[in-house]
Amino acid sequence: xxxxxxxxxxxxxxxxxxxxxxxxxxxxxxxxxxxxxxxxxxxxxxxxxxxxxxxxxxxxxxxxxxxxxxxxxxxxxxxxxxxxxxxxxxxxxxxxxxxxxxxxxxxxxxxxxxxxxxxxxxxxxxxxxxxxxxxxxxxxxxxxxxxxxxxxxxxxxxxxxxxxxxxxxxxxxxxxxxxxxxxxxxxxxxxxxxxxxxxxxxxxxxxxxxxxxxxxxxxxxxxxxxxxxxxxxxxxxxxxxxxxxxxxxxxxxxxxxxxxxxxxxxxxxxxxxxxxxxxxxxxxxxxxxxxxxxxxxxxxxxxxxxxxxxxxxxxxxxxxxxxxxx
Numbered sequence: 001x002x003x004x005x006x007x008x009x010x011x012x013x014x015x016x017x018x019x020x021x022x023x024x025x026x027x028x029x030x031x032x033x034x035x036x037x038x039x040x041x042x043x044x045x046x047x048x049x050x051x052x053x054x055x056x057x058x059x060x061x062x063x064x065x066x067x068x069x070x071x072x073x074x075x076x077x078x079x080x081x082x083x084x085x086x087x088x089x090x091x092x093x094x095x096x097x098x099x100x101x102x103x104x105x106x107x108x109x110x111x112x113x114x115x116x117x118x119x120x121x122x123x124x125x126x127x128x129x130x131x132x133x134x135x136x137x138x139x140x141x142x143x144x145x146x147x148x149x150x151x152x153x154x155x156x157x158x159x160x161x162x163x164x165x166x167x168x169x170x171x172x173x174x175x176x177x178x179x180x181x182x183x184x185x186x187x188x189x190x191x192x193x194x195x196x197x198x199x200x201x202x203x204x205x206x207x208x209x210x211x212x213x214x215x216x217x218x219x220x221x222x223x224x225x226x227x228x229x230x231x232x233x234x235x236x237x238x239x240x241x242x243x244x245x246x247x248x249x250x251x252x253x254x255x256x257x258x259x260x261x262x263x264x265x266x267x268x269x270x271x272x273x274x275x276x277x278x279x280x281x282x283x284x285x286x287x288x289x290x291x292x293x294x295x296x297x298x299x300x301x302x303x304x305x306x307x308x309x310x311x312x313x314x315x316x317x318x319x320x321x322x323x324x325x326x
Contacts (some may be wrong), residue, residue, distance in 0.1 A: 026245050031091055031267050032065040036255075039070050039095045045192030046162055047128065047209035047291070048077075051255045052096040054287060055125055058278045067094075073189045075325055076100055076165035076325060078111065081295070085118040090258040091267030093190035095119065097258040097303075099167035102310035106318040107165040107325050115258075116311065121304035122257035122268050123275035128293030129229040130171045130207045130251055131214075132242050133222045138204050143245040144224045146205070150181040156202035159183035162191040165323040169208035170314065171251040173321040178246050198222065209253050210235065211291035228252065233294030253309060254296070256303045272300050 036059075040052045049071060056067035072080035077100035084095035101115045113119075130142065138157075140146035150157045159176075163167035164187045176183055186203050188194035191212045197203050199221050206213075207228065214235060216222040225240035227233045228251040243249045257275065259268060276283045279297045288295060296306065318324075 031264075031270055032063055034092065035066040035068055036092050036094060037068050037070050039072055039080045039093065040235065041072060041074075041096075041098070041100065042078035042162060043071055043073045043190035043192055046190045046196075047211040047253070048096050048255065049190075050211050050291070051125055054284075055257070055275065055278060058277045058281075058284055059274055062274055062277070063270075073163075074185075076104060076108075076163045078104060078108065078165075081115060081119075082112050083261060084258070085113040085115075087260050089120075089262035089264075091259065091263050091271075093260060094122065094271070095258045097254075097256050097307065099170075099253045099310065099314075100163070100165050101258075102254075102307060102326075103167065103314045103318060104165045105311050106315040107323060107326070111311060116308060117197055118261050119258040120261050120263050120268060121300045121307060122259050123272045123300065124254065124256040124296035124298055124303040124306060125275065125279070126288055126291065126293040127252055127254045127296055128210050128291060129227045129233050130253060131176070131210045131217070131224050131236070131239070132166060132171075132205065132207050132226045132228065133198070133213055133217060133224050134205045135198055135201050135203075136220070136223045137201060138223075139159075140225065141223075143240075143242055146225055147179050147181055147245070150183060154182040155184060157181075157183050157205060158186050160194040160198050160206040161185065161187050161205040162194055162208070163187050163189060164323075167253045168194075168207050168209065170317060170321070170323065172205075173323050174251060174317055175207065175246065175249065177243070177321050178249055178295075195222075207251070213291065214290075214292055233292050235290070254306060256296070256306075258307075268300055 060067045087093035159172045217224045224239045276297045280297045
């Protein structure tokens with residue numbers, strides 16, 4: 001009788017375990033079963049927002065759930081990052097990771113989160129150059145001419161950025177450090193308002209992410225002096241590299257998806273698989289190619305390494321420029 005009871009108990013426990021496995025498998029197959037919010041740390045219109053909306057639309061169509069882009073600008077991208085880091089790790093909150101997450105790790109001394117420790121990498125999307133661009137009324141046609149103009153007008157040339165700690169900000173700070181020019185940094189709450197003032201003449205120069213500026217460059221409302229990659233960019237083949245004039249100068253921006261640490265691996269893998277399918281889709285490749293960047297498909301671990309490498313790369317730049325924010 002005792003043996004029968006033990007055997008029965010064993011069967012019950014096995015059944016419960018199998019039920020748990022089946023439930024987990026069903027949950028993985030069922031994901032996502034409700035809308036997902038995709039947090040963006042900047043206002044609409046900038047590169048981070050553009051990237052989020054392009055990928056969000058693809059994910060919505062192929063995972064049959066709405067990916068809702070939520071713009072939460074503020075604190076140099078840190079507001080949205082903190083919201084994401086503190087969200088439930090259930091796969092229903094995602095974050096559009098960007099260069100500020102690598103830069104802010106050094107730039108800010110008292111962050112309420114640790115991006116690498118508190119966020120899980122999901123998938124890389126694209127790497128893009130920044131572009132050094134000026135209001136057409138500035139009397140400079142080349143990087144060298146701009147350097148001469150800025151040195152002749154110290155403290156009178158305004159440098160716009162999409163916020164303290166962005167790659168746009170640090171690209172300009174690196175330029176000042178390497179050339180000795182004095183520019184007055186004017187941070188905005190995103191690329192869109194900064195570009196509006198740049199085209200209006202309130203500020204004179206900006207090192208913006210190429211995707212949010214390329215249309216204005218092509219229609220002549222902004223003049224591109226150089227791209228921040230070591231070589232020319234196919235989207236602007238006639239624009240030289242800033243490094244052609246300022247030897248050793250280079251700055252690249254990255255964008256991808258992250259989720260709160262502890263998000264189920266099954267959800268991360270499903271999202272990663274779908275993002276990689278998007279990056280291989282001819283229509284999506286063409287759409288992203290218009291942004292002037294290089295696609296970065298790969299595993300979650302690949303994207304995590306990229307974020308870690310960029311964090312390590314920018315730390316000495318931040319320290320060398322003396323840039324800080326609180």
